[in-house]
Amino acid sequence: MNPHASSSTDGVYTTLLLQEADTTRTISWNPQIVLSDHRYEGAPCFLYAPEGQADLVFVDYFPSLQSIASWSIWNQPIHLQHPVPAFFIAPIHGKGLGMIAQRPINAGEMIVTERPVWAGRSRISCAADQTNANGIFHRAAIRGLSEPSRIAFFALANSYPPAQYDVVPGILNTNCLGITVPTRDSRAQQNPGSRTDTETYIACFPTLSRANHDCTPNAHYVFSPATFAGEFRAIRNIAAGEEITITYTSLCAPSAERCAFLATTRFFDCRCATCALPAAQLRVSDARRMRIREMLVKIEEARFPPRIPISELREAVGWARSEGLRVEEGRLLLCGSQVLTVYDGLDVAMGWAKEARKVFETIEGARSEYLRKLDDAYRVHQRMAAAPRPLNI
Numbered sequence: 511m512n513p514h515a516s517s518s519t520d521g522v523y524t525t526l527l528l529q530e531a532d533t534t535r536t537i538s539w540n541p542q543i544v545l546s547d548h549r550y551e552g553a554p555c556f557l558y559a560p561e562g563q564a565d566l567v568f569v570d571y572f573p574s575l576q577s578i579a580s581w582s583i584w585n586q587p588i589h590l591q592h593p594v595p596a597f598f599i600a601p602i603h604g605k606g607l608g609m610i611a612q613r614p615i616n617a618g619e620m621i622v623t624e625r626p627v628w629a630g631r632s633r634i635s636c637a638a639d640q641t642n643a644n645g646i647f648h649r650a651a652i653r654g655l656s657e658p659s660r661i662a663f664f665a666l667a668n669s670y671p672p673a674q675y676d677v678v679p680g681i682l683n684t685n686c687l688g689i690t691v692p693t694r695d696s697r698a699q700q701n702p703g704s705r706t707d708t709e710t711y712i713a714c715f716p717t718l719s720r721a722n723h724d725c726t727p728n729a730h731y732v733f734s735p736a737t738f739a740g741e742f743r744a745i746r747n748i749a750a751g752e753e754i755t756i757t758y759t760s761l762c763a764p765s766a767e768r769c770a771f772l773a774t775t776r777f778f779d780c781r782c783a784t785c786a787l788p789a790a791q792l793r794v795s796d797a798r799r800m801r802i803r804e805m806l807v808k809i810e811e812a813r814f815p816p817r818i819p820i821s822e823l824r825e826a827v828g829w830a831r832s833e834g835l836r837v838e839e840g841r842l843l844l845c846g847s848q849v850l851t852v853y854d855g856l857d858v859a860m861g862w863a864k865e866a867r868k869v870f871e872t873i874e875g876a877r878s879e880y881l882r883k884l885d886d887a888y889r890v891h892q893r894m895a896a897a898p899r900p901l902n903i
């Protein structure tokens with residue numbers, strides 16, 4: 511019995527609060543699942559995987575973890591070997607550590623892929639006495655990791671104010687990247703196999719989390735649920751000695767907005783080359799990015815198929831290219847192909863779709879979700895091309 515619990519005479523709640531330093535208990539060994547807190551219903555659990563090695567802790571609610579624990583991927587290693595490593599980690603002036611290209615890296619090349627040491631739901635409810643300031647909940651999650659994973663985790667940067675964030679929530683907030691985790695939605699639970707859904711999950715990686723932010727990044731991060739690994743790909747050619755960077759924020763906001771976001775949510779001042787441009791050049795860059803954002807909002811808000819003049823889309827693609835924003839360039843090209851299919855002509859539409867495909871293959875590889883969208887659009891093109899045309903009389 512817990513010594514604190516047996517010595518308390520102040521009622522159940524006080525008794526339980528006294529247990530705050532250790533409220534975890536193992537509920538399954540194979541794979542290892544630990545219930546973090548048994549004081550309230552629906553308490554989150556920790557899954558330690560791969561089985562027996564605990565290189566990764568996965569934090570979620572029990573029903574999700576039961577399904578996640580059964581994934582076969584936990585027994586499949588991923589291959590991280592590259593003939594010549596693409597990068598090394600080194601100090602970068604004003605940014606802490608970062609990733610530096612060790613050799614020239616070609617656009618579209620996979621730079622690195624790795625599994626996280628920590629993964630979990632982005633929002634999870636903890637008991638009232640488990641706060642970011644005391645870190646009790648997240649410290650309990652880290653406790654079961656293997657020594658190499660724990661060392662890798664605690665070596666990561668922490669930019670969060672220590673008065674409000676214990677070191678473990680501080681490291682998690684500083685380093686987490688978004689991941690996609692297929693989960694069964696409530697309808698699917700009632701009717702297994704009906705459909706799967708995705709929720710917001712995040713993960714902390716020993717190496718990927720070393721990449722610094724840049725407002726004109728040269729690498730793109732994607733997460734592969736098939737291997738449960740994060741991947742960086744070069745979105746343009748990267749020279750040996752260049753820093754490898756990704757983005758932590760929307761790149762279509764103007765510089766002041768981007769910097770304010772990073773300062774208030776990530777607790778650092780952006781020192782990238784774009785934010786350091788001379789004022790006149792920065793104004794030009796800001797104006798282009800805001801026009802790209804306006805166009806992307808217009809596309810999202812328009813009913814399908816969006817009736818947007820192709821001249822405007824072409825102009826926006828040009829701005830995205832000038833700014834080096836390849837994801838935005840791809841999204842604009844994809845939309846352009848849809849607009850052209852309906853209003854201008856299939857041949858031109860196919861040209862735009864091909865360009866969009868090239869962009870997404872480069873930045874996300876063959877498994878890109880955008881390529882699936884392009885395949886769907888291609889099938890529509892084929893059907894329309896095969897359909898008898900009305901007589902033009």
Ligand SMILES: C[S@@+](CC[C@H](N)C(=O)[O-])C[C@H]1O[C@@H](n2cnc3c(N)ncnc32)[C@H](O)[C@@H]1O
Nearest residue numbers: 605606607667669685719720722723778780781
């Ligand atoms: C995910 S970590 C990146 C790796 C980190 N530099 C390190 O030393 O491990 C994020 C932290 O790196 C620093 N950082 C990243 N991008 C930066 C930038 N553009 N300007 C200044 N600091 C940056 C900030 O301290 C930020 O909180």
